Amino acid sequence: MKSDEMSAVPSHVAIIMDGNGRWAQAQGQVRGYGHKQGAANVKEVVRCAAEIGIQRLTLYAFSTENWRRSALEVNFLMRLFSTYIDEYTRELVAENIQAHVVGDVSALSRTLREKIERMEELTAAGTGLVLNLAINYGGRAELVRAMRRYAAECLNGGQIEELTEADVARYLYPSAAADVDLLIRTGGERRISNFLLWQVSYAEMYFSEVLWPEFGRDELAKAVSYFAHCERRFGAVKAGD
Numbered sequence: 001m002k003s004d005e006m007s008a009v010p011s012h013v014a015i016i017m018d019g020n021g022r023w024a025q026a027q028g029q030v031r032g033y034g035h036k037q038g039a040a041n042v043k044e045v046v047r048c049a050a051e052i053g054i055q056r057l058t059l060y061a062f063s064t065e066n067w068r069r070s071a072l073e074v075n076f077l078m079r080l081f082s083t084y085i086d087e088y089t090r091e092l093v094a095e096n097i098q099a100h101v102v103g104d105v106s107a108l109s110r111t112l113r114e115k116i117e118r119m120e121e122l123t124a125a126g127t128g129l130v131l132n133l134a135i136n137y138g139g140r141a142e143l144v145r146a147m148r149r150y151a152a153e154c155l156n157g158g159q160i161e162e163l164t165e166a167d168v169a170r171y172l173y174p175s176a177a178a179d180v181d182l183l184i185r186t187g188g189e190r191r192i193s194n195f196l197l198w199q200v201s202y203a204e205m206y207f208s209e210v211l212w213p214e215f216g217r218d219e220l221a222k223a224v225s226y227f228a229h230c231e232r233r234f235g236a237v238k239a240g241d
């Protein structure tokens with residue numbers, strides 16, 4: 001990256017990692033092979049994001065809609081998350097990364113939940129990049145959860161008279177509640193797919209044709225350069241207009 005672009009590094013980057021299946025098919029392999037390669041690429045992109053100075057990275061690993069895939073693929077993905085989280089925790093600690101899972105973990109197996117808990121506990125003191133893995137996550141489900149939590153607080157005698165936007169953000173998953181600056185989607189589709197609906201309100205969008213297993217260091221740098229050249233107005237007009 002050029003030095004003049006360093007000042008415009010996005011703080012919160014969210015990525016819809018799409019294209020594992022197509023990548024595998026292009027190699028004459030089964031979809032699981034693509035997911036495995038996709039998981040290896042997660043490590044590479046996390047490392048690069050930290051180097052670039054991104055503060056928060058939220059990755060869409062499994063949506064609330066992904067349960068509709070075949071049982072074979074769902075089971076494969078769940079096992080992959082489990083192995084990955086287990087093996088990766090030590091590296092996360094060494095790299096000073098604070099890792100979280102956002103989403104409804106109650107639907108996940110006990111083994112996976114225990115590994116998630118262990119990862120979150122062991123990385124809690126990390127002061128570097130904040131990494132969120134979105135597993136069984138849906139933007140609508142997150143908003144419903146927020147509304148339920150707010151309603152419960154009101155019923156319990158909470159004194160919130162007028163709900164503000166800042167209040168709403170307090171009911172989201174804390175580690176991913178910050179506004180997204182840059183949303184990246186790989187794999188050629190141009191959709192938000194129920195990801196971080198509240199948080200992407202003013203995000204810059206970067207769509208890449210590259211399939212996730214091949215979206216490496218150079219591709220991330222391109223996305224960040226794109227962001228550096230965006231003029232962010234947040235609904236206002238350009239000075240002088």
Ligand code: FPP
Nearest residue numbers: 017018019020021022035038039061081084
């Ligand atoms: C979308 O590609 C990808 C997923 C639903 C799974 C994302 C999972 C990973 C990147 C690997 C594991 C991640 C972690 C955090 C360990 P797709 O299968 O829909 O691709 P296609 O559109 O080509 O079929």
